[in-house]
Amino acid sequence: MTVQTQVKTYNNYINGEWTPASTGEVEKSMNPANKYDIVGYIQKSGIEDLDKAVTAAKKAQVLWRKLSGPARGEYLYKIANALERRLDEIAETMTREMGKTYPEAKGETARGIAILHYYAGEGMRKIGDVIPSSDSEALMFTTRVPIGVVGVITPWNFPVAIPIWKMAPALVYGNTLVLKPAQETAVTAAKIIECMDEAGLPAGVVNMVTGSGSVIGQGIIDHPDVNGITFTGSNQVGKMVGQGALARGAKYQLEMGGKNPVLVLKDADLDLAVDATISGGLRSTGQKCTATSRVFVQSEIYDAFKEKLLAKVKQIKIGDGMHPDTWMGPCASESQLNTVLSYIQKGIEEGATLLCGGGKPEGKEFEGGFFVEPTVFENVSPSMTIAQEEIFGPVLALIKVDTIEEALKLANDVQFGLSASIFTKDIGNMLSFINEIEAGLVRINAESAGVELQAPFGGMKQSSSHSREQGQAAIEFFTSIKTVFVKA
Numbered sequence: 001m002t003v004q005t006q007v008k009t010y011n012n013y014i015n016g017e018w019t020p021a022s023t024g025e026v027e028k029s030m031n032p033a034n035k036y037d038i039v040g041y042i043q044k045s046g047i048e049d050l051d052k053a054v055t056a057a058k059k060a061q062v063l064w065r066k067l068s069g070p071a072r073g074e075y076l077y078k079i080a081n082a083l084e085r086r087l088d089e090i091a092e093t094m095t096r097e098m099g100k101t102y103p104e105a106k107g108e109t110a111r112g113i114a115i116l117h118y119y120a121g122e123g124m125r126k127i128g129d130v131i132p133s134s135d136s137e138a139l140m141f142t143t144r145v146p147i148g149v150v151g152v153i154t155p156w157n158f159p160v161a162i163p164i165w166k167m168a169p170a171l172v173y174g175n176t177l178v179l180k181p182a183q184e185t186a187v188t189a190a191k192i193i194e195c196m197d198e199a200g201l202p203a204g205v206v207n208m209v210t211g212s213g214s215v216i217g218q219g220i221i222d223h224p225d226v227n228g229i230t231f232t233g234s235n236q237v238g239k240m241v242g243q244g245a246l247a248r249g250a251k252y253q254l255e256m257g258g259k260n261p262v263l264v265l266k267d268a269d270l271d272l273a274v275d276a277t278i279s280g281g282l283r284s285t286g287q288k289c290t291a292t293s294r295v296f297v298q299s300e301i302y303d304a305f306k307e308k309l310l311a312k313v314k315q316i317k318i319g320d321g322m323h324p325d326t327w328m329g330p331c332a333s334e335s336q337l338n339t340v341l342s343y344i345q346k347g348i349e350e351g352a353t354l355l356c357g358g359g360k361p362e363g364k365e366f367e368g369g370f371f372v373e374p375t376v377f378e379n380v381s382p383s384m385t386i387a388q389e390e391i392f393g394p395v396l397a398l399i400k401v402d403t404i405e406e407a408l409k410l411a412n413d414v415q416f417g418l419s420a421s422i423f424t425k426d427i428g429n430m431l432s433f434i435n436e437i438e439a440g441l442v443r444i445n446a447e448s449a450g451v452e453l454q455a456p457f458g459g460m461k462q463s464s465s466h467s468r469e470q471g472q473a474a475i476e477f478f479t480s481i482k483t484v485f486v487k488a
């Protein structure tokens with residue numbers, strides 16, 4: 001058991017001030033690799049705190065939107081510099097707070113910096129088009145205006161990248177915002193906001209209120225002065241965000257679950273496919289919406305693929321993400337661990353064959369943490385719960401298929417459509433996959449979990465609200481188009 005001395009308490013950030021919650025309540029944020037290690041205390045805010053933050057954001061909007069795009073971009077460069085100076089420390093906080101390995105956390109923080117650079121540049125790019133009018137003496141063009149105050153509701157699985165890929169475009173296009181991060185990773189979020197504070201953003205442009213989703217998240221959904229909500233998280237909450245926003249005419253954007261397939265065809269480079277399946281399915285302990293969860297393998301190579309996969313999965317080193325030998329950290333929370341274990345149990349009960357893993361690893365070093373073994377099933381039929389629902393854990397389902405047509409049909413037979421990969425050398429198969437697979441992110445000879453910040457990201461079917469985030473696609477959510485007709 002670690003003995004804690006001096007654990008810091010993190011406040012809300014409202015109108016440029018670090019402010020304790022009006023409720024007087026705080027909650028602890030703990031290390032999922034060792035629940036006795038407290039990372040920090042965070043505010044358990046009430047609606048009054050949210051109201052103050054929204055009021056501040058609304059007031060700040062008036063001046064922020066009037067700054068030029070390049071001037072707003074300059075602030076983003078300054079935030080990037082602050083984040084860069086604190087990269088190691090923030091990555092370590094992320095690892096301690098949600099469990100992903102330190103190299104992964106460093107990579108994600110570096111990605112946050114790159115996202116800030118990208119959107120800083122966006123401040124200099126065009127925001128409209130000239131369109132020929134039917135009146136030859138008139139000038140017709142489009143321009144874009146910010147949507148106003150944006151509510152940003154984020155999950156715990158990418159505690160730096162997701163808040164930044166929502167906040168950076170919101171800011172550069174002239175919006176002000178209130179961030180409600182997941183409670184599990186609110187200390188990491190507070191450190192991002194510290195970088196924003198350090199960059200000298202005008203008071204009220206960015207605000208952060210921590211607290212439970214059902215109070216602060218719901219408060220954002222319902223608040224009449226929040227003009228748009230950008231959300232990443234579960235389908236259940238996403239639907240509530242969408243319905244609530246629609247009911248009061250606010251704009252919304254939802255990124256939710258995935259049940260991402262990988263197809264491994266008989267001509268695939270098997271070593272590549274095995275490595276990509278492991279990386280796509282098990283890194284971050286499978287807690288990515290783009291994680292591989294169903295693996296369709298053509299019958300001719302099924303046994304060879306399975307053998308290679310199992311040999312490598314069995315070598316995976318589980319442990320505290322700060323330990324240099326660890327390849328896979330714990331689940332982010334006890335409830336996430338219990339969810340994963342209950343899905344594994346369902347898989348067994350519904351008749352799938354457990355090939356490896358399936359439980360908590362044994363040993364003293366695992367006792368205080370939320371660890372689960374990397375798990376592989378076979379004989380998984382399409383109707384089983386583990387073939388249909390998002391598990392959000394290190395669980396792979398192997399499914400034998402005879403043809404690409406069969407694989408495509410089964411791969412599409414789920415409610416989600418976020419990301420999908422195929423391993424093949426045949427151009428015809430690649431093209432069939434590109435045309436037929438129902439996914440917003442289509443990857444050929446590459447793992448399912450790979451998102452590039454300069455490209456649109458989002459899913460089909462129930463994976464998203466059919467909008468796209470990141471890259472230039474972000475402008476669609478964070479601005480409204482004005483079509484202007486001018487006649488002298």
Ligand SMILES: NC(=O)C1=CN([C@@H]2O[C@H](COP(=O)(O)OP(=O)(O)OC[C@H]3O[C@@H](n4cnc5c(N)ncnc54)[C@H](OP(=O)(O)O)[C@@H]3O)[C@@H](O)[C@H]2O)C=CC1
Pocket residue numbers: 153154155156157180181182183184211212213214215216217218221232233234235237238240241255256257258288289336339390391392
């Ligand atoms: N697609 C993705 O990227 C993600 C998918 N998931 C999926 O969701 C499952 C559950 O994870 P979980 O973190 O609980 O996801 P949630 O959808 O519950 O959480 C996402 C965000 O929404 C907030 N929230 C919770 N309830 C409400 C509400 N009623 N109104 C508004 N906001 C709310 C959360 O706050 P708080 O956490 O503080 O309560 C958090 O900030 C996972 O097992 C996984 O399947 C989870 C994370 C990311």
Ligand SMILES: O=C(O)CCC(=O)C(=O)O
Pocket residue numbers: 157158162232287288289290449450451
């Ligand atoms: O795979 C990624 O990099 C991003 C995935 C994501 O957005 C998520 O898991 O919520």
